[in-house]
Amino acid sequence: MKARSIKYLTGEGIKNVWVNRLMSIASVGVLMACMVLIGIAVIIGQNVNRAMVGLEKQNVVMVYFNDYNSVMYPIDFDADDEMIDPSTITDDMYVVHNDEEGKAVAEKIEKLDNIAEVEYFTKEEDMQRFEDKKISNITDDVNFCSCGAKVTLKDLSRFDETIEGIEKVEGVYHISSSDETAEIISAIKDGLGTAGIWIIAILLIISLVIVCNTIRVTMYNRKLEISIMKAVGATDAFVRLPFVVEGILLGLISAILSEVVVYFCYRVMLETFIPSIMGATMPVSFASAALPIFGLFVAIGVVSGVIGSVIMISKYLRREGSEFKAYN
Amino acid sequence: MRVINTNTQVPGYEQPLIEFRGVSKTYIGGTHALSDVNLKINKGEFVFVVGSSGAGKSTFMKLIMREEKANVGEVIVNGYNLSTMKRKQVPMLRRTMGIVFQDFRLIPNMNVFENVAFAMHVVGAGSRKIRKEVSRALAKVGLGHKARSMPDELSGGEQQRVGLARALVNAPDLIIADEPTGNVDPNMSYEIVGLLDEINKRGTTILMVTHDHNLVRDFNHRVIMLDGGKIVADNAEGSAL
Numbered sequence: 001m002k003a004r005s006i007k008y009l010t011g012e013g014i015k016n017v018w019v020n021r022l023m024s025i026a027s028v029g030v031l032m033a034c035m036v037l038i039g040i041a042v043i044i045g046q047n048v049n050r051a052m053v054g055l056e057k058q059n060v061v062m063v064y065f066n067d068y069n070s071v072m073y074p075i076d077f078d079a080d081d082e083m084i085d086p087s088t089i090t091d092d093m094y095v096v097h098n099d100e101e102g103k104a105v106a107e108k109i110e111k112l113d114n115i116a117e118v119e120y121f122t123k124e125e126d127m128q129r130f131e132d133k134k135i136s137n138i139t140d141d142v143n144f145c146s147c148g149a150k151v152t153l154k155d156l157s158r159f160d161e162t163i164e165g166i167e168k169v170e171g172v173y174h175i176s177s178s179d180e181t182a183e184i185i186s187a188i189k190d191g192l193g194t195a196g197i198w199i200i201a202i203l204l205i206i207s208l209v210i211v212c213n214t215i216r217v218t219m220y221n222r223k224l225e226i227s228i229m230k231a232v233g234a235t236d237a238f239v240r241l242p243f244v245v246e247g248i249l250l251g252l253i254s255a256i257l258s259e260v261v262v263y264f265c266y267r268v269m270l271e272t273f274i275p276s277i278m279g280a281t282m283p284v285s286f287a288s289a290a291l292p293i294f295g296l297f298v299a300i301g302v303v304s305g306v307i308g309s310v311i312m313i314s315k316y317l318r319r320e321g322s323e324f325k326a327y328n
Numbered sequence: 329m330r331v332i333n334t335n336t337q338v339p340g341y342e343q344p345l346i347e348f349r350g351v352s353k354t355y356i357g358g359t360h361a362l363s364d365v366n367l368k369i370n371k372g373e374f375v376f377v378v379g380s381s382g383a384g385k386s387t388f389m390k391l392i393m394r395e396e397k398a399n400v401g402e403v404i405v406n407g408y409n410l411s412t413m414k415r416k417q418v419p420m421l422r423r424t425m426g427i428v429f430q431d432f433r434l435i436p437n438m439n440v441f442e443n444v445a446f447a448m449h450v451v452g453a454g455s456r457k458i459r460k461e462v463s464r465a466l467a468k469v470g471l472g473h474k475a476r477s478m479p480d481e482l483s484g485g486e487q488q489r490v491g492l493a494r495a496l497v498n499a500p501d502l503i504i505a506d507e508p509t510g511n512v513d514p515n516m517s518y519e520i521v522g523l524l525d526e527i528n529k530r531g532t533t534i535l536m537v538t539h540d541h542n543l544v545r546d547f548n549h550r551v552i553m554l555d556g557g558k559i560v561a562d563n564a565e566g567s568a569l
Contacts, residue, residue: 002452233423
């Protein structure tokens with residue numbers, strides 16, 4: 001197709017938006033409703049994600065090493081159990097004999113995948129941490145704690161595999177973790193992700209149906225024009241282009257207006273419920289979210305505009321468009 | 329598919345603009361619209377197609393415009409074999425012809441100039457050429473002064489002349505006029521056919537469907553009469569009707 005034809009048809013497409021202005025307003029309105037819902041879902045999702053990151057940071061696993069105390073006071077040690085005779089414990093019964101060896105084990109853990117931070121602690125430091133939770137039959141002057149490391153994970157969704165990896169490190173005796181918290185946070189994140197995808201998918205389909213409908217109405221309004229176009233030798237692409245331009249334009253107008261509406265909605269949300277879900281974490285600023293959301297809107301508008309118009313006009317041209325007498 | 333002239337042609341022999349070779353057309357449902365039609369229409373001819381309703385005139389025209397495909401036989405128009413032609417080639421065929429409709433088919437929200445220019449936009453003509461050719465076509469049909477008028481401001485005859493200007497603006501080899509006088513008064517009918525006659529004298533082939541036997545007799549061109557899907561008469565002169 002010649003450049004001047006493209007220019008002419010683009011102009012025709014723009015003109016059509018005005019000529020069919022009632023239908024255009026209706027389409028923009030419904031498209032906007034979809035886009036605003038998507039925008040709000042995205043921006044709430046971003047805030048929840050940020051809040052989750054804050055929660056994740058608090059999620060730390062305590063890894064205890066296989067030292068003398070781990071043999072002397074095993075994890076399943078109970079108050080009624082008989083104490084092990086210390087003279088029976090030999091050096092080869094445990095791996096970590098001093099802090100240097102303990103730090104070496106911590107370094108090995110640090111090198112594993114999905115580890116954000118490892119902080120080594122001595123058995124004395126751990127004892128200090130436990131001072132309020134002493135086991136009843138252990139006297140104050142006895143340190144039953146083991147040395148170990150405070151390990152922070154990067155991605156909680158990979159919790160199980162990471163723990164498995166830590167367990168395999170030589171010198172690791174026991175891992176104390178709040179895996180329930182990890183599971184809950186992970187489930188919330190997964191749930192939000194899945195719900196978000198479904199919401200966006202459904203709204204995308206609705207947008208597509210709306211654009212298809214607008215194009216169909218426009219097309220039937222312009223049957224005469226199409227029949228004349230075909231009679232004077234217009235190609236399918238020539239007939240199709242103004243509709244595609246019209247679809248894209250409706251999508252773009254909807255995207256711009258939706259961005260404005262989402263901005264005002266977010267301002268209201270910031271004053272109402274967003275702070276309560278964020279806790280101590282700062283909410284996402286609209287400025288940082290605006291560009292990705294606008295990009296998403298434009299993509300939705302353009303994709304639904306192009307696909308909608310191509311589907312509808314191709315269907316029409318295949319069925320009856322080549323028979324320009326079908327107008328009668 | 330464009331038919332290429334063969335070397336076996338007799339020198340001086342002119343390939344017909346339209347040729348039907350044993351053409352039959354039966355619609356889904358079993359209606360036999362045309363049966364074994366054979367005919368040739370040469371370049372520069374003016375041919376009237378007459379016949380009662382259901383005689384096969386519409387199918388005859390649809391086959392030429394490649395709105396329909398023949399079930400049997402071959403239709404060759406302006407060098408294109410319409411039986412083997414692919415759908416995407418149809419626009420190229422239609423650019424070699426101008427079509428005048430009984431109901432004018434002017435776009436209501438475009439003025440006279442834009443309606444005629446529309447046909448040139450479709451073929452990708454430049455704006456300077458469009459201005460020049462549209463003005464020339466409107467002058468030919470005597471509507472140069474109405475270029476800015478809207479279709480609803482024109483009489484039936486004037487609207488049909490706009491339709492005629494649109495059909496000839498791309499300088500086609502063939503003009504197909506489907507009952508162009510069906511919606512205009514008798515005086516205007518003569519004016520419309522008179523214009524077609526003038527266009528024909530400049531070398532354009534005219535194929536016109538009509539019910540008006542007076543016009544056929546008075547303009548005295550070749551006349552093909554269809555009845556029951558067959559050509560029942562093909563007279564070189566309309567006065568024989």
